[in-house]
Amino acid sequence: MNWYDIIDIERYGDLMNRNEARAKTIDILLGDQNPNADFYASLFEKYNYGDSEMTPISPAKMGNVNINNNVVITEEAYKELIKIRNITRQTNQEVAFLIFGEEKPNGTVWLDTVISTYQPSARTSASFDSINGVLNKYVRDIEAGEYNNGNKQIICHGHTHGTSPVSDNFSFGDLISYVEFNNTHPLFKNRQVETMAMLMPPSGDFNFLLYENNPQYEGFYTFPTVYLRHQDGTAEELPAYQNGNYLINTNTYGTR
Ligand SMILES: [Zn+2]
Numbered sequence: 001m002n003w004y005d006i007i008d009i010e011r012y013g014d015l016m017n018r019n020e021a022r023a024k025t026i027d028i029l030l031g032d033q034n035p036n037a038d039f040y041a042s043l044f045e046k047y048n049y050g051d052s053e054m055t056p057i058s059p060a061k062m063g064n065v066n067i068n069n070n071v072v073i074t075e076e077a078y079k080e081l082i083k084i085r086n087i088t089r090q091t092n093q094e095v096a097f098l099i100f101g102e103e104k105p106n107g108t109v110w111l112d113t114v115i116s117t118y119q120p121s122a123r124t125s126a127s128f129d130s131i132n133g134v135l136n137k138y139v140r141d142i143e144a145g146e147y148n149n150g151n152k153q154i155i156c157h158g159h160t161h162g163t164s165p166v167s168d169n170f171s172f173g174d175l176i177s178y179v180e181f182n183n184t185h186p187l188f189k190n191r192q193v194e195t196m197a198m199l200m201p202p203s204g205d206f207n208f209l210l211y212e213n214n215p216q217y218e219g220f221y222t223f224p225t226v227y228l229r230h231q232d233g234t235a236e237e238l239p240a241y242q243n244g245n246y247l248i249n250t251n252t253y254g255t256r
Pocket of ligand 1: 159160161170171174
């Protein structure tokens with residue numbers, strides 16, 4: 001299942017539909033401008049399970065975001081993420097969630113609020129009982145200037161994957177959903193609010209992804225550096241794109 005099926009934001013005006021997002025994603029992965037197009041084509045050939053949206057898309061050959069864009073997860077948010085990951089480990093069910101935060105002036109991606117389908121958290125008011133309600137209220141509050149502190153607000157769309165031989169990777173459908181999400185609101189598309197995606201795969205990595213929609217650099221970029229910031233101010237690095245089976249050597253398929 002794709003997280004877009006679980007979370008849906010109100011649509012605003014004449015924006016990209018799923019078919020268009022799919023065509024865009026295919027172009028990014030397989031277009032002539034992508035030097036790794038053959039690698040992605042090989043994934044579609046080897047791992048097509050009948051539904052091409054389930055095709056695993058390895059992050060291994062994606063470029064990195066700007067070196068200043070370290071991700072910092074607060075301890076409170078981290079604890080919520082661990083609860084979510086444990087639900088998936090116990091049930092093998094995917095869980096969708098949102099992480100809200102902001103980009104600091106030095107480029108740090110500061111993530112401090114997790115809202116999930118299993119349990120809303122701190123920023124949720126009682127009148128919003130769904131993740132969609134929380135998301136839409138957050139966007140309206142941003143539009144109303146409630147977060148006007150000079151820092152760009154960030155909405156990260158996350159989900160977990162249960163265990164399969166390839167589920168450490170994003171799926172093709174995940175990337176389509178992210179492109180589609182980036183086009184659901186003018187604030188997102190114009191990058192006045194940054195959107196990100198995140199996957200917590202079975203390997204335990206914390207994998208954040210940026211869809212750069214500037215045509216000059218258009219593509220998917222990974223965040224190689226992720227920190228957990230403890231309440232006492234100390235920081236600890238979390239694994240990102242390190243421990244999973246990212247299908248670089250596709251001969252290892254099925255041997256995990
Ligand atoms: Zn997925």
